[in-house]
Amino acid sequence: MPTLDHGSVPASEQLFARAKAVTPGGVNSPVRAFNAVGGTPRFIREAHGAWLTDVDGNRYADLICSWGPMLLGHAHPEVQAAVQAAVARGTSYGTPTEPEVELAEEIVSRTPVEEVRFVSSGTEATMSAIRLARGFTGREVVIKFAGCYHGHVDALLASAGSGLATFAVPGTPGVPASSTELTVVLPYNDRAAVEAAFAEYGDRVACLITEAAPGNMGVVPPEEGFNGFLAEICRRHGALFISDEVMTGFRATREGAWGLDGKHEGWTPDLMTFGKVMGGGFPAAAFGGRAEIMQRLSPVGPVYQAGTLSGNPIATTAGLATLRLATDEVYTHIANAAETVKAAASQALTQAGVPHVVQNAGTMFSVFFTDAPATDFAGASTTDVAAYAAFFHAMLARGVYLPPSAFEAWFLSSAHDEEAVGTILAALPEAARAAAQASTAVAR
Numbered sequence: 101m102p103t104l105d106h107g108s109v110p111a112s113e114q115l116f117a118r119a120k121a122v123t124p125g126g127v128n129s130p131v132r133a134f135n136a137v138g139g140t141p142r143f144i145r146e147a148h149g150a151w152l153t154d155v156d157g158n159r160y161a162d163l164i165c166s167w168g169p170m171l172l173g174h175a176h177p178e179v180q181a182a183v184q185a186a187v188a189r190g191t192s193y194g195t196p197t198e199p200e201v202e203l204a205e206e207i208v209s210r211t212p213v214e215e216v217r218f219v220s221s222g223t224e225a226t227m228s229a230i231r232l233a234r235g236f237t238g239r240e241v242v243i244k245f246a247g248c249y250h251g252h253v254d255a256l257l258a259s260a261g262s263g264l265a266t267f268a269v270p271g272t273p274g275v276p277a278s279s280t281e282l283t284v285v286l287p288y289n290d291r292a293a294v295e296a297a298f299a300e301y302g303d304r305v306a307c308l309i310t311e312a313a314p315g316n317m318g319v320v321p322p323e324e325g326f327n328g329f330l331a332e333i334c335r336r337h338g339a340l341f342i343s344d345e346v347m348t349g350f351r352a353t354r355e356g357a358w359g360l361d362g363k364h365e366g367w368t369p370d371l372m373t374f375g376k377v378m379g380g381g382f383p384a385a386a387f388g389g390r391a392e393i394m395q396r397l398s399p400v401g402p403v404y405q406a407g408t409l410s411g412n413p414i415a416t417t418a419g420l421a422t423l424r425l426a427t428d429e430v431y432t433h434i435a436n437a438a439e440t441v442k443a444a445a446s447q448a449l450t451q452a453g454v455p456h457v458v459q460n461a462g463t464m465f466s467v468f469f470t471d472a473p474a475t476d477f478a479g480a481s482t483t484d485v486a487a488y489a490a491f492f493h494a495m496l497a498r499g500v501y502l503p504p505s506a507f508e509a510w511f512l513s514s515a516h517d518e519e520a521v522g523t524i525l526a527a528l529p530e531a532a533r534a535a536a537q538a539s540t541a542v543a544r
């Protein structure tokens with residue numbers, strides 16, 4: 101089966117060496133590189149259902165699911181058939197197409213947005229949503245939370261300035277100070293900090309953007325009522341509330357993270373962003389919201405936004421097939437599988453004496469190697485990364501591919517059946533013991 105002549109050096113290692121010669125770090129997105137856990141990333145040759153197969157022929161039960169998109173598992177036959185039929189008709193025309201309309205209708209029917217515009221990545225979605233919020237309000241200040249990731253938008257790659265409610269500083273070289281000087285970065289779940297920022301800048305705030313249920317510092321759910329509080333304070337100050345559901349949309353629940361709070365509490369975001377699941381494994385993302393706001397976009401309104409491959413017929417076909425197959429049963433299955441894995445991970449870690457906290461938002465969850473719940477980035481940052489790295493490698497050696505970073509959600513799919521879940525459960529006790537040995541915690 102292996103297609104490479106690799107002798108004694110594993111094919112993944114050979115490919116990684118070649119990749120590093122032609123691509124920075126050998127990867128096209130940093131977290132794939134294993135820098136946080138050490139070792140060589142596995143190069144995946146193919147994937148079916150819950151299983152990844154690497155170029156050496158090793159199989160892994162997948163807990164990454166492409167960082168969320170593969171809600172139905174890999175190579176789902178019906179999604180594949182839809183995509184193959186679409187490819188046979190041509191792959192891009194630069195004209196409007198039917199699948200775009202159908203996917204937009206599907207998204208509008210499942211979320212509180214009235215209109216959507218498609219783009220090709222989550223980064224583009226949040227960047228465009230912020231531009232639209234600024235164009236709509238005629239204001240410039242953007243508020244975000246530390247630990248929330250919204251893609252690599254210059255204005256959002258920002259770290260808190262010194263002092264409460266001061267403007268941010270660039271979070272990475274290459275971002276000019278002028279790009280973050282209108283961004284305010286606050287601690288997550290901190291209502292007093294939000295109130296202070298609005299007291300200081302209220303009439304200058306164009307928008308507040310937040311992950312609907314943060315998953316990019318590991319899963320740190322909003323405290324009860326926090327999103328509703330954000331929606332209300334934005335409304336009171338004439339700012340737009342942007343709920344970033346690129347990760348949680350069509351994933352945390354059928355209606356995304358909004359289905360966990362807003363739906364019952366009776367508020368809706370002004371703008372939302374989507375990606376990941378809605379592309380069904382292809383590059384597709386979207387931003388949407390109230391018609392009154394969306395109508396400010398070109399070509400009907402003055403706020404410019406565009407994209408050569410936006411609404412690409414293959415990507416929208418894959419997304420549409422995925423969402424149409426994502427029934428209540430799919431979410432129930434994933435929720436049940438998640439419960440089983442969470443309970444077993446917690447039990448194994450408890451038996452090995454490893455301090456840990458399991459946190460979830462709908463079907464998404466994370467295991468923090470800490471002894472106290474994480475409510476913000478500072479809390480999440482106390483996770484024991486050495487223990488996680490040992491845990492990760494022990495799981496990998498037993499055929500389970502976890503996210504190669506302690507600050508990520510674990511993702512399951514409707515294809516995670518008894519065999520896949522069984523493989524994960526069987527690996528946990530040894531991995532927990534490996535974590536215990538590597539743990540930097542004093543009490544064990």
Ligand SMILES: *Cc1c(COP(=O)(O)O)cnc(C)c1O
Binds near residue numbers: 220224226249346375
């Ligand atoms: C993944 C993600 C993004 C960025 O999406 P890309 O497609 O990687 O650009 C934005 N926001 C959130 C919440 C995400 O999880």
